[in-house]
Amino acid sequence: MSELIFDQSRSGRYAKAQAPKKSVKIDIPAHLLRKDKPFLPEVSELQAVRHYTRLSRKNFSIDTQFYPLGSCTMKYNPRGVHRLAMLEGFLLRHPLSLDVHSQGYMACAYELQEILKAVTGMRGASLTPMAGAQGEFAGVAMIRAYHQSRNDVARTEMLVPDAAHGTNPATAAQCGYTVREIPTDSDGNVNIESLRAAVGPQTAGIMLTNPSTLGVFEQKIEEIAAIMHKAGGLLYYDGANLNAILGKVRPGDMGFDVMHINLHKTFATPHGGGGPGGGPVAVSERLVPFLPTPMVIKSGDTYQWLTEKECPQTIGRLSAFMGNAGIILRAYMYARLLGQEGMIRVAEFATLNANYLLARLKAAGFTPAYAKRRASHEFIITLKKEAKELHITALDVAKRLLDYGFHAPTMYFPLLVPECLLIEPTETEAKEVLDAFVDAMIKIIEEAKTDPALLQEAPYNLPVRRLDEVRAARELDLVYRSDEK
Amino acid sequence: MPFIPHTEHDVKEMLATIGVAKLENLFDEIPDSLRVKNLPAIPASLTEMELARLMRQRAALDSGMLCFMGAGAYEHHIPAAVWDIASRGEFLTAYTPYQAEASQGTLQLLYEYQTMMASLMGLDVSNASLYEGGSAAAEAILMAARSHRKHKTYRVLIPRALHPYYRDVIKTIVGQQDIIQLIEVPFDAATGQTQLSAMEKDLHDEVTAVVIPQPNFFGVLEDADAMTDWAHAHGAIAIGVVNPMAMALLKPPGQWGKKGADIACGEGQPLGVPLASGGPYYGFLCCKRDFVRQLPGRIVGRTVDKEGKQGFVLTLQAREQHIRRAKATSNICTNQGLLVTASTIYMSLLGPEGLRQVAEACYLNAQYLKKKLEILHGVEVVFHSPCFHEIVVRLSKPVDKILRLLANDKIQAGFNLAPIYPELGECLLICVTETKTEADIEWFVKCLAQVLAMNSSTIKNIECAK
Amino acid sequence: MNNSIPKKLKYSRTHEWVRQDDDVLTIGITDHAQTMLGDLVYVELPEPESNVETGHECAVVESVKAAADVYSPVSGEVIEINEALLESPQLINEDPYGKGWLFRVKPFESEIAEDVAKLLTADQYTKQVASEAH
The missing domain is CATH 3.90.1150.10 (Aspartate Aminotransferase, domain 1)
Structure with missing residues (x-):
């Protein structure tokens, strides 16, 4: 029986242990008050618990099934990591707490920034993007900010291979770029001749996944990087397939200037039926000033936030606070469990x-x-x-x-x-x-x-x-x- | 190796099946020059036990504060059942429901969520969530622009009394498109309410959208009816940015003014999501039916299977990036399914009655604190208008120093407004939710009185980085 | 491919068909196009009285798994749209050359000759569809 929670509603029923008992007349002016009752379920605590427990059993998940969903890296999400991220000190920490009461969280965030720099071969990292697509957005916005900072404003085109994830062209468009598709060879590599023909003074950059969405390593990556850089364009690395090369090859060494990392893929954070994700960005030297804020720095033994004030060229804030902190914590813990030897x-x-x-x-x-x-x-x-x-x-x-x-x-x-x-x-x-x-x-x-x-x-x-x-x-x-x- | 199940025997057999001699050979297509051999900057592997010790130590560093901080993230009681169920592996470790038949749990839950959230906002439809409140507000503005194709530039009015970090996020996201112009609307110094009428004289061109916060960043209740009618009278789309908890008590966006706001969005965190350093939270986005095709993100629809049985699927997917690519309504792929799971369970437990009681308790506690502060020496309540659960006070001493001193008493006294709103002077934004007792409030007031009574030169010497 | 390609119509390379009745052109998508897209669920049509340009996007047809832009085969003013499609997009699947038409255009006289010259005959379009199948 697949009845909805609303089918079980009876007027006046609710989980009475969960609501405060106070009830006094509210003196807010009447025209500001709600008159109707919102259509929420009216059920007991047991009914709610049973309903949602039953619904959970209608899902496939990593915990219950083999889940070989290509491009989504559905690996085991360690239980211990989830449990430890739910420690009260982490759960109750207000995002705007003073630094003196945030050193525990900030230490984890700082160390994850350093770990991500190490595995990507990049020079700077910011953890704030909340998912891969927002990481892409931050990356392309940084490419735009970089060109603008050099008064190189004629670069209006973003190159995207025809096999790319849909988020790549969608992101480029959202950042105001015209998308130009580059065809793929029969062996799965980017067609180099087409790329040569496409680049020019109008080229802002290229967005690549490597290994590509075709499941093969882009062998001519060094040549592609040379072509792009010579034309004045930058290279964006879509980290969706980072799991394929983690500990073997680093995007920074391949010549990429900016990338995102999908924490819910490579770093095993639970994806919760479609989210949350985590999409930190890492960049080469020339893009460091544009990283999204806030970030954590270490000064002596204490950790501090870097904000718009310290980073005047930043592309800015991507969320009201500091991104999906709970996912950042989980990714950090996963990295510590793997360690150097597990990572490679x-x-x-x-x-x-x-x-x-x-x-x-x-x-x-x-x-x-x-x-x-x-x-x-x-x-x-x-x-x-x-x-x-x-x-x-x-x-x-x-x-x-x-x-x-x-x-x-x-x-x-x-x-x-x-x-x-x-x-x-x-x-x-x-x-x-x-x-x-x-x-x-x-x-x-x-x-x-x-x-x-x-x-x-x-x-x-x-x-x-x-x-x-x-x-x-x-x-x-x-x-x-x-x-x- | 953590989480890798292969025995030596397995590896041998598998390599033989593939037809290579060594694991290394699997990487033979990658140029040698690019290979790394190890990652010295990464610390050695920990066991779960070692990790637990480290994390407990770190969590302890951030613990034990009595929280009167709000400013967009609110501490509420979360029933144990909420995260017990949301943490079930079947919810926690599922991916986006691409295979509908194998994801009916998540899909039905999202459909129930859409129903609840749309009704809470008084609107027709809801998506299945966005990242968080700030980016949801940015998406709402992009949505309004897409619905107004005929405008040459899109002019969007944004109150200065909207959350300052939401304004920053809007600038980052919407600012990439030169065609959208963001215009700040001032607030009234006496009431803290947005002065939309002040805009009248400067408006020569069309307005695309008006953003209406309820309550606004100062906790003050706006005259949302008047603002919505003003927007519609100027041919603009009315966008409500609201606290969903408050909507159990206050008039929801869909009922504002003569026609109701067109779009509502905001931060879903108050409904069952812990503070947790600012995320993961989730953004909600609801609208009138006419705007449904402009709604970004995942949307779940009800349908039937081939035997006529009710079931649920992702629908309207042709708007999305994986099909429309460069022409998609947004680049969004991930939503915040797990947080919506928690929130849906939370709303089911509380129901309309329980949720209203929580909202009322927040309001009453804030009123209680306000009364105590009104008579406190060195404290001035700044805005004289109805508010929800936050109040702005001006202090006789520098706010940053006072916050640092109260931290010694393990009190988080609120958000320092001075750096962002210098025009207000030394002002503090304080929040009280249902989680505080009268004794907590009295203790807070007592400690505040004590630090305000301290000698000015002592206070001046307090070190406070942040 | 067994899709019908009526001899009396003209076609574009992007799978639109054109029928000329005196000085009015009716435009739709071909049987082949609707088969490739599958069951259509939504159609976005140009505004009546707006102008469309040759080769520019002017409408969108959506199925559950795909969305396709419709490119106007001619330049002119839209004089009528098929409003029945807004409620019943499946008419395109059921009757692509009849009840499933999209919009009617009154072409600009200065450009019509050139536009029509670029259109394909049924035979040419048949060949194009066959070559795409490989």
Whole structure:
């Protein structure tokens, strides 16, 4: 029974232990007061607890399932880290507390800034962006501020490879840039000739993911950096795939000027059904003055905030306070648990798992999109052949995987590979899990051969069958109506 | 290695399946010149036990304050059930609900949240959340600009009495687009209310949007009806920036003036999210139905499955970056699902009645403090208008020194307004929520009286970095 | 591809069709385009009495998983839009060359000859669609 919390409402009911008992006449002028009762549930504490506990059980999650969602790095989120971030001293700290009462938090934030600089090979870092896309925004805004500070105002174009995440062009547009797409070669690299032809005095920069969204390392990165820098443009590194190279290669050494790090990917902070994230930015020397505020510096034994006052060229504040502090704490703790020795193993084992899974799927007859290339931490298989021969789609396979208890890989992204699944196992999965996933994939294709309808109708074992998204978009139903009951 | 399950035997087998001899060979496509061998700047690995000791020590450094600080982040009681349930792995460790059938828990919860938040704001629809209050206000302004395509430049009126950090965030985010002009509206020195009428003489061009805070940064209640009607009379979109807790008691944006505000946004933190150094919080954004296609971020819709059973999906996705790319309504990908989970459970526990009681208790406590302060020597209540749970007082001594002295008594006395509003003089913004007892308030007043009574030269010598 | 491409219409490379009735042009998207997009859920049309320019975006069609810009094949003034689509975008899926038309334009006389000369015949468009399939 998938009833809504509102279906259980009875007028006058609420969790009485949770509200203060005071009730005196309120002397606020009547025209400022609310007259109607907001439509909130009226349930007991037990009803609320039971309802939301039951809802939780309708979710797939890392804690319950293998979740090989490509480009999202769904690795284990350590429980101890979550528990320690919920210590009362951290939870009750007001964001505007005086520095004397903030040294505990500030020490963690400062040390994370230093750790991020070390793993990225950059010279400065700011933790305030609240998610990858806001990190991108901060990065592109810094590129803009840099050009403007040099009176180099004719640079109006941002280059973006056609395989890029949607956030890249959306961010460039939000910062006032015109987006110019650069095509990809058949081997998955950026087409160098097109890049050469595209750069000029109008070029502000390029936004790149490396390894790319195609799951392969951009081998000509040094050449790309040289072309861009010669043209006066800067290089933005989209850190979405940092897990693939953590401890192996550093964006700063590749020639990038600015990047963001998705803490909810590479640094294992929980993503909570779509957020929070964390998108710190790290920059090369020339962009340090433009970093978003506030940041933490260490002076002697004490930590202090750097604000607009100390950083006059900053692009400014991105949130009212200092970003997703609780996520910053968790990422810091994760980094301390890994330490130097664990950090350099992340990419190794993420890559081992991806290449093993790819090798096994290939042996089972699946088609890799870039067969000649080494997989990074993720890889793409294309079901173009299966679609033609068996009349099934990548979507059908994805939905059937859910029945077998696996979260589906990312589907239909990148857009340039037809019928694709982007698969990222991460380093925290054991070999047996990967083997079980391969077995399920083999079984699904066997099913498709005998009964394609079985896939087309999937899933069967979940709380709902396949949902009508067209109806959802045509007949928008975004809130429950109070007269519905 | 922490969190890596592979045995030596596993590694051998896996490498054999791949057909390479060593782990290192998996990186053979990366130019040798770019490889790093180790990361000396990173400290050695800790066990969970060692980490726990370190973190407890650090948390202790920041603990034990009696908090009278508000200024956009508010300490409220959070029922134990809220984070017990939100911390369940199924909520905590799920990704964005791309596979709807495997995410019905999160999706249904978001639909319930949208219903609750829209109703709390008196508006038709809500998105599934944004990052936090400041950036939500910036997104609301961008939304208004998109809805006014015919304007050549977009002129947006922003009260000086809006949270100063929200104004900073708006400047950072909206300021990237030269086409939008932000115009500051002054406040009245006696009432602390925004003086929209003062703008009349300077306005020669169209106005795109008017931002209306309720309560404003000083805790003062604005005449939101009049401001909304003024906005509509000038063809502008009315954007409410409100404290959602206060909306259990105060008239919500959708009911302001003759037609109601068009968009409402703000900080969701007061509803079940701990102070936690400023985040993660979540921003809410609601609007009238006509604006739904301009609404950024994730939105959940109700539909049916192939057997006709009710279910929930992400909808209106064609507005979003992963489809529209450079033409998307915003670049936002992440929302704050976990915080919305906590907030939805919080609102369900309190209900309309409980939430109103919390809001009333905040108001009454603030009134109690105000009465005590009005008769205190060296303290002057600055604004004479109705307020919610924050008040501005002018002190006879420098605020930064007084804050530092009260910190010795483990009291966080409030937010120093002097650096941001020099025109107000030595002013302090104090907040009281339902978490404080009369005894707490009396203790605060007593300590404040003591430090104000100290010799001026003693106070002058107090060191205060910040 | 089994999508219909009526002989009597003209086409653009960006998958719009054009029908000429005296001095008025009716514009829509082709059967091939609607098939590629899937079930349409929303349409944004140009403002009546506004001007559209050849090759410029003037409308948007959205399905659940995709959004496509519609480029005006000619320059002129919009004299009528298909308001039925605002409520029922599925008309484009059901009848792309009939009830699913998007808008009507009165072309600028100075540019019409050049614009029409650039349009494809049904045969040319058929070839283009076939080449895109590879």
